[in-house]
Amino acid sequence: MTARNSNSNSTGQIPVIDISGTTPKAEVAKQLVDAATTYGFVYIKNQGKDIPVEAIDSTFSLSKKFFTSPIEEKEPCKITENNRGWSGMHSETLDPASQRVGDFKEAMNLGEFVQGKAQQPLPPAFTDNEADLDAFQKYCHAMMMKILTLFAIGLQIDPSSGGSTWFSSRHIGGPSGCTLRLLHYPSIPPSQDFKPEVDIRAGAHSDYGSITLLFQRPGQPGLEIIPPESQPPNRDFGPTAAWTPVPVSPPSTESDPSPPILVNIGDLLSHWTNGLFKSTVHRVVFPKEGREGGEDRYSIAYFGHPVGSTVLEAVPSEMVKSLRKEGDGEGEFVKAMTADEHLLGRLKATYLGLYREGEAEVGEKVAAA
Numbered sequence: 001m002t003a004r005n006s007n008s009n010s011t012g013q014i015p016v017i018d019i020s021g022t023t024p025k026a027e028v029a030k031q032l033v034d035a036a037t038t039y040g041f042v043y044i045k046n047q048g049k050d051i052p053v054e055a056i057d058s059t060f061s062l063s064k065k066f067f068t069s070p071i072e073e074k075e076p077c078k079i080t081e082n083n084r085g086w087s088g089m090h091s092e093t094l095d096p097a098s099q100r101v102g103d104f105k106e107a108m109n110l111g112e113f114v115q116g117k118a119q120q121p122l123p124p125a126f127t128d129n130e131a132d133l134d135a136f137q138k139y140c141h142a143m144m145m146k147i148l149t150l151f152a153i154g155l156q157i158d159p160s161s162g163g164s165t166w167f168s169s170r171h172i173g174g175p176s177g178c179t180l181r182l183l184h185y186p187s188i189p190p191s192q193d194f195k196p197e198v199d200i201r202a203g204a205h206s207d208y209g210s211i212t213l214l215f216q217r218p219g220q221p222g223l224e225i226i227p228p229e230s231q232p233p234n235r236d237f238g239p240t241a242a243w244t245p246v247p248v249s250p251p252s253t254e255s256d257p258s259p260p261i262l263v264n265i266g267d268l269l270s271h272w273t274n275g276l277f278k279s280t281v282h283r284v285v286f287p288k289e290g291r292e293g294g295e296d297r298y299s300i301a302y303f304g305h306p307v308g309s310t311v312l313e314a315v316p317s318e319m320v321k322s323l324r325k326e327g328d329g330e331g332e333f334v335k336a337m338t339a340d341e342h343l344l345g346r347l348k349a350t351y352l353g354l355y356r357e358g359e360a361e362v363g364e365k366v367a368a369a
């Protein structure tokens, strides 16, 4: 039985895929490409084989240690235009078109380390754990490389054009926008007036890069997606859109040692594949019971990006080429900008929106995925 079959009875939704080696590579690659094409999201079964469960648990512990530390220890690490550092409660508005109040969350973005060292101020909570954070980023990077390899196999990229390493080789060997982001969404304090139509943990958005790995904790739900086939044509992501909850532990994974790792496609990889892979809009909401129920939510996102200088040239796959857009030149199936240019364009579009809304300053928005 394939992962999709085993899952479709229960949620009819995002498939759970085991990439740890028990299923033949070609089959796993096909399942991954199908999921990226249909949902833009896929659960990777987590038995601790690719990323040790202890490494995930201890990164969550570090995250909690940081977010519960005094504000004086966070302030010196405040986020800057380079997208690194801490952003406080309500300082980010991921969906300025519909949100009246900034996201009900705080986040800490860690950019790439160089020779095991952070390239940004670290808070006291992390000073003894720089090596652990470096190791965790390396685990995430390795998992990203594995998934990108399977994507290339699933897209049948010819060996003469680079074959299975076509994507992965463009994600190693130079500086990139790869970012490890720790997130904390507090529960609503009893003293606060909770307005379900106003307060949102993270507004509707899609991610910017290649792929995102998302780690969640049991009992801390909240993620929702709009399935690509239900995408509102006018990009109205308000309450009437087809928001669909994404459980932390879907059926067939409940007894695993750690919840599955959610992988989603970002805007860059969707662009690169001429829209074959979907960059799916998602958000994070409070539990239905609002302030009474629910605990704080902690999540960890690893945003994967190609090396910044990578030219986003046409992917040598017939499946991608067949989606060639009208007006594209011969052999030029995607506009050949670099990964850095793509990211900058994405950030600039976001800045403009914010300037119009007058809701936040540039530096505060750069942290958006």
Ligand SMILES: O=C(O)CCC(=O)C(=O)O
Residues within 6 Å of the ligand: 181, 183, 202, 207, 214, 223, 282, 284, 299, 300, 301, 369
């Ligand atoms: O916390 C989550 O579950 C999702 C976070 C997210 O989508 C983001 O930071 O881009």
Ligand SMILES: [Fe+2]
Residues within 6 Å of the ligand: 205, 206, 207, 282, 369
């Ligand atoms: Fe996101």
